[in-house]
Amino acid sequence: MTAMTATGGSEERAGAGGAGEGTATRGLYERLKAYEGRPAATAGVGKDPVNAAMIRHWCEAMGDVNPAYEGPDAIAPPTMLQAWTMGGLSGHQGRSGAYDELSALLDGAGYAAVVATDCEQEYLRPLRPGDQITFDAVIESVSERKTTKLGTGHFVTTRMDIRANGELAGTHRFRILKYAPPPARRKGPPTAQPQPQSQPQMQSQMRVQVQALAKARRPRPVINRDNAGFWEGVSRHTLLIQRCGGCRTLRFPWLPGCQACGSPEWDTVEASGTGTVYSYVVMHHPPFPAFDPPYAVGLIELAEGVRMVSNVIGVPYDKVRIGMPVRLEFRCVDEELELPVFRVDETLQRPVSRGEG
């Protein structure tokens, strides 16, 4: 018995894509390991006490006619253990920031797809109608990077301790694989999402979800001979601004000549990485598969005076403001795409905003 866990949607949707942490893959495993032992859910309370109606529904759905689950002395089927902790359509309660951070870190490293792989349960005492359920969960382990048929990624195991009226009644280990699907699976533009299927089987639902996530890649940069140097710079973690060889004017976006003087000669200067938010928008509608609205997109004015569109990270989407000082970071948004993004950094002195009026 497995169930999909919704691991997307971090609390902090700063900038597009929402991952609150994470830059390059360097040191990723160490950072993932640091989440071991941290809470995944704290002081959770079952939405309903153990009850005959849910037991009957379960038994009918499973085709389980065991008489132990009926009558005045009925116990709950032991495999219902997790069911008493589920958030249902109204969502989870008590899930910790650590679990969301870990998910976001994996998302940011390109392991944006998720599949539930297995679960293990131990039963210490039967659950009976009327039992009040409480639970805590911990991130028990994060695996090294593994390559599977689905793709390369990390297994994340959580262990949940389930209590009935305060007494430990069972444990539930749940394992997911956060992974990057291989490129061959994702040809063509990320447009239509597969239609949800009506079959009740969990496997087919999971397959649909995996496909949807696999297609949900950000639009690619449009790279050609005139701007390839910029993206080569990004791959080396440098942000390159063109400088006219004639009049020395800095320019962005990249073009093969200078509007100020027409000279075709140019070289590049590396941006210092500091800047300010010159303007921004918050995207709400329409939704795009690779983005999780609402999210902010900023127009950054670099200290060198040129501007570029990017994402502002480090603050929630609704806290981005014109004039905020920002600092360059590089972020892997999937296994093939790394982007220059800008983290709000209030330790930087606010430069005087340029170009007013």
Next chain:
Amino acid sequence: MSLHRPDALSGRAAIAGIGATEFSKDSGRSELKLAVEAVHTALDDAGLSPADVDGLVTFTMDTTPEITLAQAAGIGELSFFSRVHYGGGAACATVQQAALAVATGVAEVVVCYRAFNERSGRRFGSGVQERQPSAEGAALGWNLPFGLLTPASWVAMAAQRYLHTYGLTPEAFGHVAVTGRRHAARNPAAYFHGKPITLDDHAASRWIVEPLRLLDCCQETDGGQALVVTTPERARDLRRPPALITAAAQGAGRAQEQMTSFYRDGLTGLPEMNVVARQLWRTSRLTPADIDVAILYDHFTPFVLLQLEEFGFCAPGEAADFVAADALPLNTHGGQLGEAYLHGMNGIAEAVRQLRGTSPNQTPDATHVLVTAGTGVPTSGLVLSRDGAGAPDGSSDSAPGGPPDGP
């Protein structure tokens, strides 16, 4: 040359016919069919037949080639056909192209048309997620990986800066929406006929891309619009009073992009529209005070404010108050917010109706009407005038190389 001196086109062509299909959300027929219907309606309006047409102009974005339109509309040989690029920025420029052709004798009757199933077919508002690595694609490509994907978002980036610079809130945009919908409410051809809105409705509408709300964004439309351009002399013999083309101009600014001119100036103006404005004022010898009605392109409300400022109707940062004061009849058909989104072509038709005295929101004795095309893109504009109006200073003192005497 017209960046520096008045051009010689003034008064040498006129709009003699206008015609549109119904404006709907699902036309149920092809874009070609819509184009043919609009062209036939415009020719009927002028009292001309398809056989009279020797020139056609449309947008590069239009899916109906001039030759296919001619085949399907009963039009024969063509001596002039042209297309203008940059989305809605093409609207007034199609008329300029036609006027250039008829003024020089390259053609005698030129029809400008635009038809699409923009609501039931390809919706521009659904955004862009990939582009080819052409120069044009690369220019837009800088925005795509970061999720800045829609026309609303590209306008919103400048709108946010405008609000910040002048200390305004997004409610400042509401006056444009309310004005457009008020006019649409009285226009039976408008999609939002009978459906005015209030400032509260605007402020309560949902965010699309902050700082733009739903009611800051124009609707999406299926339909077609056509305009017949010919010489003033021929127009005077036709069914309707001519709308003289007093001035026509295109404009692109420095560091111009298509909707994403984020890398220049203060993002609080529309430099390309300033290029248009300077030419229109100089060639027409008119000033903002001479304009009776303004039809300003309104795909999104903020850029109506910026246009009013670029044309000098009010000072920078004051346009919201200017619209609120109702000082100038504005978008009297309801605009694209209220009547229909026909890429600006329906606004030109409204300017003609004002000069004929047949607008659903008629301004008494409308003599000079300003019309503009798409904003945020390389764009165009027109001053259309009632026949016999002339320019206020008289144009008979024009310098050599200047416009010929007014009619």
